[in-house]
Every structure is written in structure tokens, then in C-alpha cells.
Amino acid sequence: METSSPSTLFLCGKSSAEIEIAKSMKINDALKLPGAGQVSTLLQSEINNFRFDEEPFNVDLFMNSLSTNRFGRFLVWSPRLPSTHDVVSHNFCELPIGAVCVADVQFKGRGRSKNAWESPRGCLMYSFTLQMDDGKIVPLVQYVVSLAVTEAIKDVCDRNGFPYIDVRIKWPNDLYLNGLKVGGILCTSTYKSKKFNVSSGIGLNVGNEKPTTCLNAVLKELSTSSNEFIREDVMAAFFNKFEMLYDIFVNQGFQTLEELYYRTWLHSGQRVIVQEKNEDRVVENVVTIQGLTSSGYLLAIGDDNQMYELHPDGNRFSHPHKAAKELVS
Known part of the structure; x- marks a missing residue:
């Protein structure tokens, strides 16, 4: 039922060069949806010809807040899409590197383990493209x-005088x-012509506090003013931060960002229990998370000084070398 009406994609650019790309893509009907979904492609200049039931994504506000050289400068916006991630991954070779797709409503969003969910208004949902040469660092991106998301939120708070x-x-x-969970990241990649084509998707509860909470709900608790986080401002701040962090990552390695990352994550010094089934009994070992391994997995050390590399396993972690081992909080 959802795919019976066409998805409208507005192609937008920050500079004349990106605007020309948008015109060419519209003329050539270059963008497709997976599953033969219908697409109606329009230009940014045509947005004002439409009446929207609710306030749409403000393309001008986003572009005016953007200060990047590559990322976010070519924008595909849709009032309603099955999945922004599917748009960028399915059309990767047609889109310029750094292109972003954002939707006001997304009804077939994607997550790890093939999870899917509907993302209503108030959520910031976008996916973008990047291309990498070194396959060893692709899992770290x-x-x-x-x-970049957490740094962008700090930046918006600082610039607007919001509480932290x-x-x-x-x-x-x-x-x-x-x-409480307020967002998630999904990165997928394919290998083509000696390059890794990476599609990165972000979902962030900016103004929709269901089913958990959102940025604006917490801001309202901390502030007496009526100020709010704005999706366009958060997304522009993300790309401004990501471009800087990504350049450091590619040129100097993730180790340069590790200290900042560890200050931002939840796991430093976290103690967890690894359970190992041994015949008819369960042996438990307490381990303490130390950081990340060079390949991007969790590095932990046991009270017996044994080192553990822990991999994600749904909402848990697992030891990669002994299938009977699981990590429980």
C-alpha cells in the first residue's frame, strides 16, 4: 500500500556546480528506488510550488549553515520515503560522493540485523555517501x-547557548x-573498481520523544526558554564536524580520535560478565572493558589478566573464538 504512490525527491545543491548536477539528474531521470518504486524527481526551485501538510525540511536553512567542501553539499530531500539508506545505496554511482538524502517521514527504515521501523516527524533521518580506499579502516568509520553526531550536538548547544x-x-x-536510546548509526559498504562505496545512515530523535525520549524533551527539562533543536541546524553541524573528523581519521588514523571517542562513549571501565558453558555447568569470568582493538572490536581484560576481544551479537556481545561465550551486562 505504501509504494502505490510515488516518492517525491527534490534535488538541491549548495553551489551552481551542484545545482547543475541536480538539473542533469532530473533530465536523465537518474535516481531509482529499489523494488521498482515510483519516483517523481524535482528541483529545489520547485519546492515553493507545493503545499505541505506540515512544515517541510528547510533546505535553505540547512545550506546556509553548511560550511563543508564535500559532504552534504548535494541534497536529496523527500517529504516521505521508504528509506533514505536505500536511496543512497541503490543510487550510489549516480550520486556525487558526499551526497545526502533526508526525509521528513521514513516508513521502512533500516538497522542492524535487518531491523526495520517507521520513523515519524520529529526524527532526523538521513543517509550519505563516502568512498574509501583502505578496507581495513572501513569498519571504523x-x-x-x-x-560527529555527538560533537555536532555539543556545537549546536554552544552556539545557541543551550544547556549541555x-x-x-x-x-x-x-x-x-x-x-535511553535517542539514535543509531548504520554503515554498509560494497566493493567496486578497487574502492569501498560506503553508505552511512543516521537516525536521531530531535523532536519526537516516542518511544524513548528526544533532544528537545531533555532540553525543555533543563531550560526555561522555548528554544529547540532544529533538524536542519543539527544536520549541517554534523557534516561540518564529520568532514573535519573524517579527514583526521583518513590521514592520521583512528588512534588520533580515540581519546575524544572514549570521553563520549559509555563503556570506559565497564565491568561485565562473560559466561562460558562447560559441559553441564556455567563458568563466569568478570572482564573490564579497556577500549577498542585495532580492528574496532571491544578490548576487555579479565580479572585473571586474560585479554578478550568482544564482538556485537544483537543487543549483546560475544567472544569470537568460543561460540559458547556470551557477554551479559
Whole structure:
């Protein structure tokens, strides 16, 4: 039923060069939806010809707040989409590197383990493209994306005089505020022509406090003013931060960002129990999380000084070398 009406994609650019790309893509009908979904492609100049039931994404506000050289400068905006991630991954080769797709409402969002959910108004949902040469560091890029989100929120708070909103990273790719999930990251990649094509998706509860909480709900608790986080401002701040952090990551390695990352995540010094089934009994070992391994997994040390590398396993962690081992909080 959802796919019976076409999805409208507005193609927008920050400079004349990106605007020309948008015109060419519209003429050539270049963008497609997976599953043969119908697409209606329009230009930014045509937005004012439409009446929207609710306030749409403000493209001008986003572009005016953006100060990047690459990321976010080509924008695909839709009032309603199945999935922004599907748009960028399905059309990766047609889109310029750094292009972003954002939707006001998303009804087939994607997460880890093939999870899907509907993302209503008030959520900031966007996906963007990047291209990498070194496959060894591709798994680490999700941590740079997560860090850019938390740094962007700090930047918005600083610039607007908001109280500090302490959004934290729950490894590997969730965002938490006051113990509740407010967002998540999804990075997928394909290998083509000796390049890794990475599609990065971000979902963040800016103004929608269901089912957990959102940035504006916490801001309202901390402030007597009526100020609010604005989706366009948060997304522009993200790309401004991400471009800087990504350049450091590619040129100097993730180690340069580790100290900042550890200050932002939830796990430093966290003690957890590893359970190992041994015949008919369960042996428990207490381990303490130390940081990340060079490959991006959790590094932990046991009370017996044994080192553990822990991998994500749904909402838990697992030891990669002994299938019977699980990590429980």
C-alpha cells in the first residue's frame, strides 16, 4: 500500500556546480528506488510550488549553515520515503560522493540485523555517501560518524547557548541520552573498481520523544526558554564536524580520535560478565572493558589478566573464538 504512490525527491545543491548536477539528474531521470518504486524527481526551485501538510525540511536553512567542501553539499530531500539508506545505496554511482538524502517521514527504515521501523516527524533521518580506499579502516568509520553526531550536538548547544545535552555512544552504533536510546548509526559498504562505496545512515530523535525520549524533551527539562533543536541546524553541524573528523581519521588514523571517542562513549571501565558453558555447568569470568582493538572490536581484560576481544551479537556481545561465550551486562 505504501509504494502505490510515488516518492517525491527534490534535488538541491549548495553551489551552481551542484545545482547543475541536480538539473542533469532530473533530465536523465537518474535516481531509482529499489523494488521498482515510483519516483517523481524535482528541483529545489520547485519546492515553493507545493503545499505541505506540515512544515517541510528547510533546505535553505540547512545550506546556509553548511560550511563543508564535500559532504552534504548535494541534497536529496523527500517529504516521505521508504528509506533514505536505500536511496543512497541503490543510487550510489549516480550520486556525487558526499551526497545526502533526508526525509521528513521514513516508513521502512533500516538497522542492524535487518531491523526495520517507521520513523515519524520529529526524527532526523538521513543517509550519505563516502568512498574509501583502505578496507581495513572501513569498519571504523561508523565510530567517526557516531562521534560527529555527538560533537555536532555539543556545537549546536554552544552556539545557541543551550544547556549541555550529554548524548553518549553505546558501542557499536547507538546513541543514548539519560540512559535511553535517542539514535543509531548504520554503515554498509560494497566493493567496486578497487574502492569501498560506503553508505552511512543516521537516525536521531530531535523532536519526537516516542518511544524513548528526544533532544528537545531533555532540553525543555533543563531550560526555561522555548528554544529547540532544529533538524536542519543539527544536520549541517554534523557534516561540518564529520568532514573535519573524517579527514583526521583518513590521514592520521583512528588512534588520533580515540581519546575524544572514549570521553563520549559509555563503556570506559565497564565491568561485565562473560559466561562460558562447560559441559553441564556455567563458568563466569568478570572482564573490564579497556577500549577498542585495532580492528574496532571491544578490548576487555579479565580479572585473571586474560585479554578478550568482544564482538556485537544483537543487543549483546560475544567472544569470537568460543561460540559458547556470551557477554551479559
